Amino acid sequence: MKRLKSVKFFTLALSVSLVFFSCSDDDNATPIVVPSGEEPSNSELYTSNNSDGNIMIYNVTDLDNVSSKSLLTTSLAADGIYYDSSTDMAVQASRSNLGLEGFLDISLNDSGISIDIDVSGSADMESPREVAVNGNFYVVADNADADGNPLTADGRLYIYEKSGTSFTLRNTITTDIKLWGITFKGNDLYAVVDTTGDLAVYTNFLTNDADVSLSASKRITIEGIVRTHGITYDASSDTMILTDIGDAGNTDDDDGGFQVITAFTSKFNATSNGGTLSASEQVRVSGSSTMLGNPVDVAYQASTGTVFIAEAGNGGGRILAYNNIGTGGNITPTLNNQLAAASSVYLYTE
Ligand SMILES: [Ca+2]
Ligand SMILES: [Ca+2]
Ligand SMILES: [Ca+2]
Known part of the structure; x- marks a missing residue:
């Protein structure tokens, strides 16, 4: 039984279902349908x-009554x-310590407590961003320049294996794309192609167990996205969501958005390598009311049709x-x- 003891940062903007239908070519998009049935x-x-x-x-069980705790x-x-519920462990990639850090007994800690690192890994990385987990394997996308030439697009995927109280580096994959968000769909790793609106997949990713350079198995363009960053895939609803940060400089703090792709598997498979998944097959959320400037990560709850966003730019950073x-x-x-400076989100539901 988990209880969040402290209630703070409690700003609720009630949605009045103000939906402005844009006149773009997503008019034919299939609306996001929330399934009836029990909510989490x-x-x-x-x-x-x-x-x-x-x-x-x-x-966030009840979006009208959200509480929070800070560790x-x-x-x-x-x-x-x-978050891994089987061990009650939260994990994040430290951008100051440059390694993975795991914290146990998360649900037992009160808000405001300093927590110790219980599971640690070596400080191998330069600029760790998103983490994607498959079994005991923790993959971290590092967006630092990999080859010493900032003009060439590349990045590194660090593959750690969790055992006991350690994250052990198994191998490193060098990519020929710039990295940011990553997510597993089964054994395939999907990666946004940073600085573009493209999406790449590395099939059977974890079978690559040596330190090698690897090109994507397939890469497509997601029409409507200027510069993608965040990504999440929900298997229960076969929904893929990518964020669009627009201009990274955030001079315009509502130039971002996100795009929802339902029936993702068939749409992705029907798009040839190098092809474009059209805007008409997606639902895009963007505009001056959204507060989306630099949405850098996303999570999705299919049962309630709720999209959660880590917004790094607008207002200095928000969870939306x-x-x-x-x-x-x-x-x-x-x-x-x-x-x-919100950087990432992960949704745990029971
Ligand atoms: Ca480079
Ligand atoms: Ca922006
Ligand atoms: Ca995430």
Whole structure:
């Protein structure tokens, strides 16, 4: 039984279902349908940030009554938050300590407590971002330049294996694309192609167990995205979501968005390598009411049709949630909590 003891940062912007249908070519998009049936009994949103490196956990079971707790870490900045319920462990990639850090007994800790690193890995990385987990394997996308030439696109995927209290580096994959968000769909690793609106997949990714350079198995363009960053895949609903940060400089703090692709498997398979998945096959949320400037990570709850966003730019950083997405457009977030330099989100549901 988990209880969040402290209630703070409690800013709720009630959505009045203000949906402006845009006149773009997504008019034919299939609306996001929320299945009828039981909603989750408990939903927790784990978040990391690049402001103080602490872990903030929001109980988002009821978006009208959100509580939060903050757990203090020795990191100064962190990304790639993940939660493993079987061991009650939160994991993040420390951007100040440059390794994976796991914290046990997360649900037992009160808000405001300093937590110790219980599971640790070597400090191998340069600029760790998103973490994707498959079994005991923890893959971290590092967006530092890999070959000493900033003009060539590349990055590294660090593959760690968790055993006991250690994350052991198994091998490193060098990519010929710039990296940021990654997510597993079965044994295939999907990666956004940073600085573009493209999506790449590495099939049977973990079978690559040597230190090698690897090209994507397939790469497609997601029409409508200027520069993608965040990605999540929900297997229960076969839904893929990518974020669009637009201009990374955030001079315009609502130039971002996100795009939802339902029936993802068939749409992706029907798009040839190098081809484009059209805007008409997606639902896009963007506009001045969305507060989306630099949405850097995303999580999805299919049972309630809720999209959670780590927004790094608008207002200095926010955790945002949207539901009643329908056919998209300029939607006001249902949840809007300030979180300075928010960097990643992970949704745990039971
Ligand atoms: Ca390079
Ligand atoms: Ca932007
Ligand atoms: Ca994430």
